[in-house]
Amino acid sequence: MANKWFKLICKSSELQLLGTLNGGQSFRWKTCVQEGKDVWIGVFSDKVWILRQENDCIFYKVFGDTEGPQHNENNYNDILRNYFQLNLNLEEYYSEWSKSDKYFENAAKQFYGIRILKQDVIENIFSFICSSNNHISRISGMVEKLAKFYGKEICELNGEKYYSFPKVESLAQKSVEANLRTNGFGYRAKYISKSAELIVNEGGDQWVKCLLEMKYEEAKKTLMLLTGIGAKVADCICLMSLGHLQAIPVDTHIYQIAKRLYLPKLVENKTVTEKVYKEIGDHFRMLYGPLAGWAHTVLFCADLKKFQETPDTKEVSGNKKKKLKSKK
Incomplete structure (x- = not known):
């Protein structure tokens, strides 16, 4: 099943992969050529996805834990519709x-089909903490390091291993700040460690649940209580995951x-x-x-x-x- 191409019908005017996946929203997508065609490879929902856009269709493959009745084209289409907010x-x-x-x-003549991704809250928070005074390629490298160090291996494709984004509890470990400093995160190492600790101390998943239930202004203020998050980053998170x-x-x-x-x-x-x-x-x-x-x-x-x-x-x-x- 993992090697099968699935298909999602979606007009190109409603979704442009280039601007959507390469516009600084998510840092886990990259483009390459496979089978002579341009594809996007990325990680979300604890799976590795390969997407290819042709006319009014998105063709895709899914890698990772693909066993069980829920792993079928209809379910995957629903996951993609939710991620791209195709409703x-x-x-x-x-x-x-x-x-x-x-x-x-x-x-709009050129940048049609730009969609806001519906992202995981924790991944979105820590990805944008990495974005402070940074550029996209370096942010992407930092996010991948977080996944490699503290996430779980999903699969290996073409000699490259892919990892899920870590749980906040993993980022709250005492050794995190020192390890990230050693690996080039600079002052952001402290931001990540302290923010993870605060979220865990406030209840972890329960903190996220409460955040999702808040109205815009309250959610923004709550996010700005985290170390390293100012108004702009808080607004990014409000927009892209809340x-x-x-x-x-x-x-x-x-x-x-x-x-x-x-x-x-x-x-x-x-x-x-x-x-x-x-x-x-x-x-x-x-x-x-x-x-x-x-x-x-x-x-x-x-x-x-x-x-x-x-x-x-x-x-x-x-x-x-x-x-x-x-x-x-």
């Missing part, structure tokens, strides 16, 4: 956001976008103060509504230089335009 009709929202904002309308789709993580990219296109008066500000942070978030929430965080992610992807006119985005953009023309 939400993205084309309709893109249309609404485009009417509200000409800049979004322009970005279901608060109105959360707007304001980083350098978003600040520059806001200053350049939406709030020119911010040119006078040299730093992003708490007041400025809130003003930017409120502006996008007013512009886009209750899913403002989702819309802002499209602008974020469009602003990242690595997405601008790469061969992949040129190709998918061209295909999209052809499809739109054919519908007229």
